[in-house]
Amino acid sequence: xxxxxxxxxxxxxxxxxxxxxxxxxxxxxxxxxxxxxxxxxxxxxxxxxxxxxxxxxxxxxxxxxxxxxxxxxxxxxxxxxxxxxxxxxxxxxxxxxxxxxxxxxxxxxxxxxxxxxxxxxxxxxxxxxxxxxxxxxxxxxxxxxxxxxxxxxxxxxxxxxxxxxxxxxxxxxxxxxxxxxxxxxxxxxxxxxxxxxxxxxxxxxxxxxxxxxxxxxxxxxxxxxxxxxxxxxxxxxxxxxxxxxxxxxxxxxxxxxxxxxxxxxxxxxxxxxxxxxxxxxxxxxxxxxxxxxxxxxxxxxxxxxxxxxxxxxxxxxxxxxxxxxxxxxxxxxxxxxxxxxxxxxxxxxxxxxxxxxxxxxxxxxxxxxxxxxxxxxxxxxxxxxxxxxxxxxxxxxxxxxxxxxxxxxxxxxxxxxxxxxxxxxxxxxxxxxxxxxxxxxxxxxxxxxxxxxxxxxxxxxxxxxxxxxxx
Amino acid sequence: xxxxxxxxxxxxxxxxxxxxxxxxxxxxxxxxxxxxxxxxxxxxxxxxxxxxxxxxxxxxxxxxxxxxxxxxxxxxxxxxxxxxxxxxxxxxxxxxxxxxxxxxxxxxxxxxxxxxxxxxxxxxxxxxxxxxxxxxxxxxxxxxxxxxxxxxxxxxxxxxxxxxxxxxxxxxxxxxxxxxxxxxxxxxxxxxxxxxxxxxxxxxxxxxxxxxxxxxxxxxxxxxxxxxxxxxxxxxxxxxxxxxxxxxxxxxxxxxxxxxxxxxxxxxxxxxxxxxxxxxxxxxxxxxxxxxxxxxxxxxxxxxxxxxxxxxxxxxxxxxxxxxxxxxxxxxxxxxxxxxxxxxxxxxxxxxxxxxxxxxxxxxxxxxxxxxxxxxxxxxxxxxxxxxxxxxxxxxxxxxxxxxxxxxxxxxxxxxxxxxxxxxxxxxxxxxxxxxxxxxxxxxxxxxxxxxxxxxxxxxxxxxxxxxxxx
Numbered sequence: 001x002x003x004x005x006x007x008x009x010x011x012x013x014x015x016x017x018x019x020x021x022x023x024x025x026x027x028x029x030x031x032x033x034x035x036x037x038x039x040x041x042x043x044x045x046x047x048x049x050x051x052x053x054x055x056x057x058x059x060x061x062x063x064x065x066x067x068x069x070x071x072x073x074x075x076x077x078x079x080x081x082x083x084x085x086x087x088x089x090x091x092x093x094x095x096x097x098x099x100x101x102x103x104x105x106x107x108x109x110x111x112x113x114x115x116x117x118x119x120x121x122x123x124x125x126x127x128x129x130x131x132x133x134x135x136x137x138x139x140x141x142x143x144x145x146x147x148x149x150x151x152x153x154x155x156x157x158x159x160x161x162x163x164x165x166x167x168x169x170x171x172x173x174x175x176x177x178x179x180x181x182x183x184x185x186x187x188x189x190x191x192x193x194x195x196x197x198x199x200x201x202x203x204x205x206x207x208x209x210x211x212x213x214x215x216x217x218x219x220x221x222x223x224x225x226x227x228x229x230x231x232x233x234x235x236x237x238x239x240x241x242x243x244x245x246x247x248x249x250x251x252x253x254x255x256x257x258x259x260x261x262x263x264x265x266x267x268x269x270x271x272x273x274x275x276x277x278x279x280x281x282x283x284x285x286x287x288x289x290x291x292x293x294x295x296x297x298x299x300x301x302x303x304x305x306x307x308x309x310x311x312x313x314x315x316x317x318x319x320x321x322x323x324x325x326x327x328x329x330x331x332x333x334x335x336x337x338x339x340x341x342x343x344x345x346x347x348x349x350x351x352x353x354x355x356x357x358x359x360x361x362x363x364x365x366x367x368x369x370x371x372x373x374x375x376x377x378x379x380x381x382x383x384x385x386x387x388x389x390x391x392x393x394x395x396x397x398x399x400x401x402x403x404x405x406x407x408x409x410x411x412x413x414x415x416x417x418x419x420x421x422x423x424x425x426x427x428x429x430x431x432x433x434x435x436x437x438x439x440x441x442x443x444x445x446x447x448x449x450x451x452x453x454x455x456x457x458x459x460x461x462x463x464x465x466x467x468x469x470x471x
Numbered sequence: 472x473x474x475x476x477x478x479x480x481x482x483x484x485x486x487x488x489x490x491x492x493x494x495x496x497x498x499x500x501x502x503x504x505x506x507x508x509x510x511x512x513x514x515x516x517x518x519x520x521x522x523x524x525x526x527x528x529x530x531x532x533x534x535x536x537x538x539x540x541x542x543x544x545x546x547x548x549x550x551x552x553x554x555x556x557x558x559x560x561x562x563x564x565x566x567x568x569x570x571x572x573x574x575x576x577x578x579x580x581x582x583x584x585x586x587x588x589x590x591x592x593x594x595x596x597x598x599x600x601x602x603x604x605x606x607x608x609x610x611x612x613x614x615x616x617x618x619x620x621x622x623x624x625x626x627x628x629x630x631x632x633x634x635x636x637x638x639x640x641x642x643x644x645x646x647x648x649x650x651x652x653x654x655x656x657x658x659x660x661x662x663x664x665x666x667x668x669x670x671x672x673x674x675x676x677x678x679x680x681x682x683x684x685x686x687x688x689x690x691x692x693x694x695x696x697x698x699x700x701x702x703x704x705x706x707x708x709x710x711x712x713x714x715x716x717x718x719x720x721x722x723x724x725x726x727x728x729x730x731x732x733x734x735x736x737x738x739x740x741x742x743x744x745x746x747x748x749x750x751x752x753x754x755x756x757x758x759x760x761x762x763x764x765x766x767x768x769x770x771x772x773x774x775x776x777x778x779x780x781x782x783x784x785x786x787x788x789x790x791x792x793x794x795x796x797x798x799x800x801x802x803x804x805x806x807x808x809x810x811x812x813x814x815x816x817x818x819x820x821x822x823x824x825x826x827x828x829x830x831x832x833x834x835x836x837x838x839x840x841x842x843x844x845x846x847x848x849x850x851x852x853x854x855x856x857x858x859x860x861x862x863x864x865x866x867x868x869x870x871x872x873x874x875x876x877x878x879x880x881x882x883x884x885x886x887x888x889x890x891x892x893x894x895x896x897x898x899x900x901x902x903x904x905x906x907x908x909x910x911x912x913x914x915x916x917x918x919x920x921x922x923x924x925x926x927x928x929x930x931x932x933x934x935x936x937x938x939x940x941x942x
Binding site for chain 1: 523526527528529530537538541581582583584586673674675676698699702703706707759760899900902903904905
């Protein structure tokens with residue numbers, strides 16, 4: 001080959017590279033961009049500062065509350081300040097329930113005021129409260145095994161301790177009586193339900209969370225007891241004397257209210273219609289300030305977008321940040337998103353949610369088509385130095401990704417370390433000081449790397465295998 | 472010496488030993504008795520079970536409350552069950568204050584409901600509450616340094632963080648604004664006071680505790696904010712916008728009520744009129760169940776007496792267990808004890824109190840006459856294997872030993888490890904699960920060894936050097 005020929009060939013190569021878009025160059029690019037994201041992401045406490053700002057300015061953000069509205073305003077303003085595009089709020093109708101007061105007291109054998117909260121959605125009691133003897137069961141099966149006479153007219157106490165685990169996997173089994181206990185007990189003639197809080201901490205906070213009444217079954221009031229208070233009730237039951245409880249709740253339902261999903265984007269440079277969705281929920285329960293749940297997730301997805309925006313160029317696909325309304329009390333925002341974007345469900349090349357607190361990400365799972373798995377393993381290799389394990393291709397995606405899941409969109413799970421998450425979850429104690437700034441920096445960095453990799457890569461994760469029905 | 476002479480001499484020696492009482496024999500005895508006490512004391516969780524029983528059956532025991540009366544009944548019954556002698560209740564008149572509700576909310580720039588409790592003894596607010604701008608100071612000196620115009624009409628926020636220390640020594644400086652802040656602020660024209668809770672924990676509990684109004688100064692209401700809530704108030708003040716607060720307290724004073732000290736004894740075999748006093752307070756604040764403060768101390772001194780009673784013989788001097796009424800809200804029981812036993816103050820050969828929670832004892836100090844120090848160092852040598860350091864002869868004795876201190880009675884400090892004590896102190900979260908059964912076993916064992924050693928020994932700790940006035 002002559003020098004001229006060689007020169008021509010080089011020029012051609014340059015042209016080919018230029019014409020081919022950034023395909024090959026960008027594939028090589030991933031390692032260095034990931035390195036930049038990791039370096040920047042781990043060096044800053046911006047994610048923690050976002051949670052602090054949200055919780056100081058909006059506080060708790062329960063569906064329909066004034067804090068909910070302040071949260072929406074905060075999110076819209078913050079997205080604009082961070083430089084996201086197409087920032088908009090999308091109206092969502094939400095149920096509006098008021099917790100009111102919870103008074104739970106042991107009347108005999110030894111009088112005690114117990115720390116308790118109403119379960120989310122519980123009906124109230126008559127003004128004077130409900131007084132009855134307590135019958136203790138470990139779970140729904142144990143309730144079924146009791147004769148009717150042991151339950152009728154009683155207050156059922158579901159007393160199951162939740163185990164502390166890194167993956168939070170004892171939440172699923174322990175939470176069953178919270179959701180289904182009141183209707184199950186009502187069918188047997190019980191007059192009310194109390195549960196040991198679904199939580200792992202030793203502190204005197206009651207953990208709320210939604211209960212679900214079955215249609216056609218009488219609605220009986222239900223409350224959660226703080227762990228030390230469940231211990232006291234348990235100790236009194238051990239005396240083998242009848243234990244009588246007073247339960248008074250002023251909870252009530254109001255007409256539906258208006259809230260909003262807040263959406264913003266990093267618009268893709270080449271395939272803007274293809275979407276990598278980063279989701280978290282903006283609402284929280286009313287009792288705390290919703291720092292871990294889910295201010296952390298909000299900060300994580302915003303910070304991931306900020307890190308991507310700090311790069312010299314945009315990814316080819318769009319990264320969309322979705323902050324949903326009312327996850328806690330009925331997935332209103334997720335449902336509204338599914339309806340509003342029904343036509344676009346097929347455009348989601350990946351959905352990932354952050355809703356397990358502000359801990360470090362320690363596990364990565366996907367649900368993508370087989371051909372995309374080698375790319376996902378490559379992304380995992382980038383995350384491994386951050387302490388992230390590979391967990392296979394059976395991701396669930398999270399509650400708010402329901403419409404994507406139903407549409408068989410590709411999903412990922414980036415699991416936060418949940419060892420201490422259920423100490424704070426759904427309690428008054430869920431405040432920003434419980435989040436480690438370095439942990440949430442790692443967490444948001446991992447999201448940024450995954451979002452960038454899929455948004456900028458040639459990978460095609462669609463269609464994903466279907467998700468089997470959960471319990 | 473002939474065999475007969477030798478035999479005579481041996482017999483004489485035996486007679487001399489017998490006639491000399493148990494002096495020499497008992498001095499040698501101390502090591503083996505201490506070993507028995509330590510072996511038995513560390514092998515049982517009885518002390519923890521006593522706290523559990525008290526907190527399950529009586530619950531909180533605030534002066535004048537129904538729990539206070541249940542606590543007195545529990546103590547009297549338990550002393551009899553343990554085999555103490557001369558068990559009696561001695562009437563004590565106590566102040567009766569009702570906490571009521573505390574509503575503290577930031578109104579602007581960002582509305583927030585704050586977790587708060589009234590300081591003990593606070594006056595209530597008008598029914599609509601008090602609304603005013605907040606002025607933040609670090610301590611009483613910083614308040615004094617402000618111009619009147621910066622304070623008049625404001626709510627003063629005392630914002631000093633308490634440091635975690637094993638000896639709890641940051642409590643003294645941090646608690647000053649709780650006691651003296653309201654009157655100091657009122658003198659400058661403030662309308663109310665809030666303080667950052669005097670506590671070391673990160674959880675969302677407000678720490679109560681007594682405040683003291685000066686005579687002749689207008690009484691303004693005062694509340695403590697939970698640590699995360701003080702953080703939110705601090706963060707809003709950092710915005711440099713005016714921060715307005717609403718404070719509503721329904722606290723009020725009722726007529727004095729009746730309570731009781733509960734006293735029981737292990738009567739000495741030779742000098743029953745000489746007393747080793749083991750003290751703890753039976754009352755607690757109303758917000759928790761008073762497990763660390765001072766159910767632990769109650770259990771420690773009862774368990775120490777039980778361990779001594781398990782020995783084959785009684786000590787020579789009397790060990791008296793004193794469970795006082797209303798330490799928290801004015802030392803009523805200690806004062807009543809000083810009055811009732813004014814003539815016996817000189818009979819106290821030692822006073823020791825347990826009122827720093829149920830942690831392990833790590834330090835031993837005395838206040839005895841110089842001649843008794845070698846014996847006290849010998850007792851320390853017995854305790855050293857349990858992790859107890861020697862801390863010299865400048866013991867203070869504790870709040871409830873005031874009458875002994877004023878009478879220059881010998882005192883000892885057996886300091887509990889207070890590293891986590893101020894996480895729970897004066898909060899709703901002070902429940903029995905926060906006490907480690909092994910720690911309180913060690914704690915009560917140490918008390919048993921000291922009590923036995925002094926009650927059975929020849930040592931004469933009287934008179935003790937005077938205690939210098941405290942700040």
